[in-house]
Amino acid sequence: MTTEFTNWSHHRLSRVEQALERFLPISNDATDRLHTAMRYVALGGGKRIRPLLAFAAGETHQACPEHVTIVACAVELVHAYSLVHDDLPCMDDDVLRRGKPTCHVAFDEATALLVGDSLQSLAFELLAHPDLAQTSPHTRLPQVEMIRLLATASGSHGMAGGQAIDLANTGQHISLAELELMHQHKTGALIDAAICLGAMCGGPLEAAHLAALKQYARAVGLAFQVVDDILDATASSEQLGKTAGKDAHQLKSTYVSLMGCDAARQFAHSLHQQATAAIKHLPHNQRLLDLAALILQRTS
């Protein structure tokens, strides 16, 4: 990555961190443990790929950074809630996340359940934030449409549906098409939401721009997952900050198990090319191009 991109990214991530710090509830007597646990899972960790995608997409439509910060936090809170619930004993039963004990290990299962539930509510509270309504007349944000978009991406036709498909697939032999369908729901829907919401902070989108962004989102979302599968098969838990090798352990079909490592790497490269081709006519697309490269090259 270029120094310029690193600076850009660092600046946006500290915006998101400060905003999450402000938006997350502070501890008080009665709900101390819940609020402490919410901050434990949502602050100070994670690659924050979705917030960066929201900022990069926002730049293609001259979005106001203060607005993008809010939608980036909302999407990141949905992502954080899904990890907390996904790590629970009845799901993946995982003990390590972002280099720390998972929420139900550090606190307890009941608290982890409520942390996920509360982070989801907070995400919608943020998208309904009055600050998002304060725009100049020519960029009135389609706030209700944005909320509907995040709700659809999160629910049973999006991310949660993807987790259900994942459950149904575990231990089954599935095709590449079925694997892609699962990932389109499980991670693709929220990555698409991050990108669309970031761009919508610049006002309602032209159909051609929306289509280009959605094609980009589909390709980088899938590339992210292919690289994830390669890393799960080849990297260590220390490197990843989460349990490595768990796909094979849980008998999950992955791009590596279905295609082999070399073909999976080639597939990731081809998705990267699709992503860059999709947005080549969008203005101010440099950060989206940088992020597509980062997703391909990441090692953790």
Place this chain on the structure above:
Amino acid sequence: MTTEFTNWSHHRLSRVEQALERFLPISNDATDRLHTAMRYVALGGGKRIRPLLAFAAGETHQACPEHVTIVACAVELVHAYSLVHDDLPCMDDDVLRRGKPTCHVAFDEATALLVGDSLQSLAFELLAHPDLAQTSPHTRLPQVEMIRLLATASGSHGMAGGQAIDLANTGQHISLAELELMHQHKTGALIDAAICLGAMCGGPLEAAHLAALKQYARAVGLAFQVVDDILDATASSEQLGKTAGKDAHQLKSTYVSLMGCDAARQFAHSLHQQATAAIKHLPHNQRLLDLAALILQRTS
């Protein structure tokens, strides 16, 4: 209850049932089990007190029934999700709800987790429904404010926070003030949301009307809980359609354990009086009065 109220109530409940039937996802191949389970928990059962309160509050402000139906469904979905998560083994570990096996018993824990998560997303999807935006000019609905209200009522400062307080209180000796604080969060916040959202379907509320509705909500919400505690201590599981006697079994403080049954009954009567006094100057308040009486007199 009068025949007139029974007819009114029956008509609203069948509206809500039909709307939930329409809004809940239908089964398809990939997410079949999740969607079947969502319908299992959200259709065909429950007292639907919150939807009825939304309709009754809507009548005080000439709200359009089609709009109230949507917000009533959204609130009921949040309530249904909270029951599914509350029944999980890591929370109350309950096997019977609305006379049927609980979701994790009828399906499995992972599915029940995703059902709750998806029902919450769906609730916000409904409040962001385009049909809620289609109003005549003089009753433009404050849709974003309504979404923020439901999000706040559901999250860590509302319902989920109340469940965290409940966890912290279990097995502890707590005061009546602490018990009330817990219930204000755990059930009061969503009952308040049902009433405010129903009324807001008639357009933005005058401060005095909002204050009256909030006082009514606080009193009926607490009365509902006091009667719940009395029924848990005195009725059978068959009568309730859920496990009776579990408060004592789980060493939870209740109005019955702290005050005794007779004083709890008197307290419920005094809350009923507070509820009716709060709304005596509101127009078209008959259904709110009927519901306050129903909440006091219910036997299941």
